[in-house]
Amino acid sequence: MDLNTSALHNTALVAGVLVTLGFLLYRAALPKPIPGIPCAPYSINRLFGDVPDALKYHAKTSETVAFLASRCEELKSPIVQVFVRPFSRPWVVLADSRESQDIMVRRTREFDRSNFHSDLLGAVVPNPFQVTGAEDELTLIKEVVMRTNDQWRHNRRLVNDAMSPRFLSNIASQQVYNQALNLVELWRQKMRLSKDHAFNLRADLQLCTADSIWATTYGDDIAACKMQSDYLRSIDSIKLLEDEEALAQFPAKPNPDAYAAWKAIAESGEIPMNSPLGRHHHWFAVTFFPYLRAAISLKNNIVRDKVQRAWNKAKIDNSRESNPIDSIVDLVVDREVALAKKEGRESEHDSKFVYDELAGFMIAGVDPSATNMGWGLKYLAKHKDIQTRLRKDLRDAFPSALQEGTPPSASDITKTRIPYLDAFIDEVLRHSGGQPTNVRVTTSDTEILGYHVPKGTDVFLLTMGPSYKSPALPVNESIRSQSSREFKKDSEKWAHEDLGSFNPDRWLVQNEQGEIEFDSRAAPMQAFGAGIRACYGRKLAYLEMRIIYALVVWNLEVLPPPGALFDFKAVDKLSHQPQNVYMRFEVAK
Numbered sequence: 001m002d003l004n005t006s007a008l009h010n011t012a013l014v015a016g017v018l019v020t021l022g023f024l025l026y027r028a029a030l031p032k033p034i035p036g037i038p039c040a041p042y043s044i045n046r047l048f049g050d051v052p053d054a055l056k057y058h059a060k061t062s063e064t065v066a067f068l069a070s071r072c073e074e075l076k077s078p079i080v081q082v083f084v085r086p087f088s089r090p091w092v093v094l095a096d097s098r099e100s101q102d103i104m105v106r107r108t109r110e111f112d113r114s115n116f117h118s119d120l121l122g123a124v125v126p127n128p129f130q131v132t133g134a135e136d137e138l139t140l141i142k143e144v145v146m147r148t149n150d151q152w153r154h155n156r157r158l159v160n161d162a163m164s165p166r167f168l169s170n171i172a173s174q175q176v177y178n179q180a181l182n183l184v185e186l187w188r189q190k191m192r193l194s195k196d197h198a199f200n201l202r203a204d205l206q207l208c209t210a211d212s213i214w215a216t217t218y219g220d221d222i223a224a225c226k227m228q229s230d231y232l233r234s235i236d237s238i239k240l241l242e243d244e245e246a247l248a249q250f251p252a253k254p255n256p257d258a259y260a261a262w263k264a265i266a267e268s269g270e271i272p273m274n275s276p277l278g279r280h281h282h283w284f285a286v287t288f289f290p291y292l293r294a295a296i297s298l299k300n301n302i303v304r305d306k307v308q309r310a311w312n313k314a315k316i317d318n319s320r321e322s323n324p325i326d327s328i329v330d331l332v333v334d335r336e337v338a339l340a341k342k343e344g345r346e347s348e349h350d351s352k353f354v355y356d357e358l359a360g361f362m363i364a365g366v367d368p369s370a371t372n373m374g375w376g377l378k379y380l381a382k383h384k385d386i387q388t389r390l391r392k393d394l395r396d397a398f399p400s401a402l403q404e405g406t407p408p409s410a411s412d413i414t415k416t417r418i419p420y421l422d423a424f425i426d427e428v429l430r431h432s433g434g435q436p437t438n439v440r441v442t443t444s445d446t447e448i449l450g451y452h453v454p455k456g457t458d459v460f461l462l463t464m465g466p467s468y469k470s471p472a473l474p475v476n477e478s479i480r481s482q483s484s485r486e487f488k489k490d491s492e493k494w495a496h497e498d499l500g501s502f503n504p505d506r507w508l509v510q511n512e513q514g515e516i517e518f519d520s521r522a523a524p525m526q527a528f529g530a531g532i533r534a535c536y537g538r539k540l541a542y543l544e545m546r547i548i549y550a551l552v553v554w555n556l557e558v559l560p561p562p563g564a565l566f567d568f569k570a571v572d573k574l575s576h577q578p579q580n581v582y583m584r585f586e587v588a589k
Helices: 002-029 051-061 065-075 097-106 116-121 150-163 165-194 202-218 224-233 257-267 270-274 279-288 290-316 328-343 352-382 384-397 399-404 410-415 419-432 482-486 490-494 538-555
Strands: 079-082 091-094 111-113 437-442 446-448 451-453 458-462 508-510 516-518 556-559 570-572 576-578 582-587
Touching: 051 065, 065 079, 065 091, 065 458, 065 570, 091 097, 097 437, 097 458, 097 482, 097 490, 150 165, 150 328, 150 352, 150 538, 165 202, 165 224, 165 410, 165 538, 165 556, 165 582, 202 224, 202 257, 202 328, 202 352, 202 538, 257 290, 257 352, 270 279, 279 290, 290 328, 290 352, 328 352, 352 384, 352 419, 352 538, 352 556, 352 576, 352 582, 384 399, 384 419, 384 538, 410 538, 419 508, 419 516, 419 538, 538 556
Parallel strands: 091 458
Antiparallel strands: 079 091, 111 437, 437 458, 446 451, 508 516, 556 582, 570 576
16 A cells, blocks of 8 residues: 555656656746837737747748738837747847848848748758768768858858949859850740740759850850750740640750759758758758768869869969959959968968858859849839830930841940949839848847847848838837938938839939939839848849840840739749749740
8 A cells, every 4th residue: 555655656757847847847848029129919928929929920922031021010010029939038039121221231230140041051051150070971061051250250251242333244144145145045935836836944044054054153154044945946846735825845955964963952952941840850960861871972063173173273374364254263263372372371272161152153043033033023024015125225225236236245234334224223123032042140139229239149131012112110219229320311202102013113313414323222122132231143143144134135025924823923942932933925026
């Protein structure tokens, strides 16, 4: 009897301890709101906070970041907090273009690049705080995930010349131009075979942007677009369904291994986005998934080979007279030689920092560029008047090319002032929200719109929603930061009543001579961030868009697909992408 009583007592004691621990664990996992910042009251008492609502929103729309904007609208506040992971700090969400600009440009001592970015790329290019000493593919460091420190500044100096006007105008422009012509030819072949059926352009845009960035970075050509167009040129016809809404499907050659490897690496960034385990799931994938291990190994070998070739090229003729610079890797090698000489050290021929910077142009550049141009083509198809005006302005700008029946040259497109083309590009970036948020982390206790935000908090600066595509939510001027109040001139021009409409003219102004000019500050647009940590490759991205849009509109009439195939639904992956880019083409008249 005593033995049974003792056993029951011990069982009850263990059960009580387990219940208590479970309760304490549950309490610890519940959201811990930052005092004062608005939040959904029912989320505070849920283990997964705002996740159930976010999942419902995503199931309905395929969008994630737009949910954050909807929270601001629901709570009628430009600043809110959301709870997305147990045991973690809340995210602070800011939907106010003026305050976001101020944070990125003038409050850099209080805000830096967030670790959120290393969650996306950390397993293949770990951030500087976790050099693991494991395999090469797990020890590289990428500028996009790095805090603003001495190593970041050194890396930036290495690639500084890549965005210089001289390199972009004289070298990069011709590389992009050649690949854009290949894209136009690929679409001509598809137009011939599809016989007025629509087809999906998304993969073609990815091929073209990959070709462009590869050629600019490494100086040679993977020619993925050209390979597909050459293959289709050899085909007389394809099988087409009678239904006019049926998409044309084309045979294709396997893409080059290099392209497939970079695509796999970039798309692996979706793993931590969609997993509650975040970067840990990503690390597991790149460590144990054979296709990712192979892709990363191939990427490392390619970059190592390109860097070695550049060093060999530099040794042949230090003056560059017989071996002129024709790529970013050449620029980086020359810069490393100059920095080493200035700092009194030997040049590093096998620097992982150099490898990572060069790999990063491909990993970080292809998807955003393809996304932005996918949206742009959809706007051209929807707004025929805008497409017609853009084509007229291009032809007016290049009368000789029009008379000769040839497209304008790379130099012409790059150097000629075409305000409406610039306006169209920025309106696409603003209205589409292709890069829907810039993420910063507080490096000290600070305030945003009068609310205390503790050190170490991720702040999501939205580039869509209120103050971008709809009127700004009201903010008392007195609660803005001092720097925001002192530098409000540009933002006073941003109070457009028609932010929801697509209107390139909002970016055009008349100067004192009566000429129409492009005003880059005419409307709120932060697709590339702002300030010292703005997207480093934005000038190359603008060059790509300028040349590709110009050549496509010059040569082809972009037409919408029939009926229900045409919509502006989006999906959030590595960027805010159109769910489809279904189009038809005709020869431009």
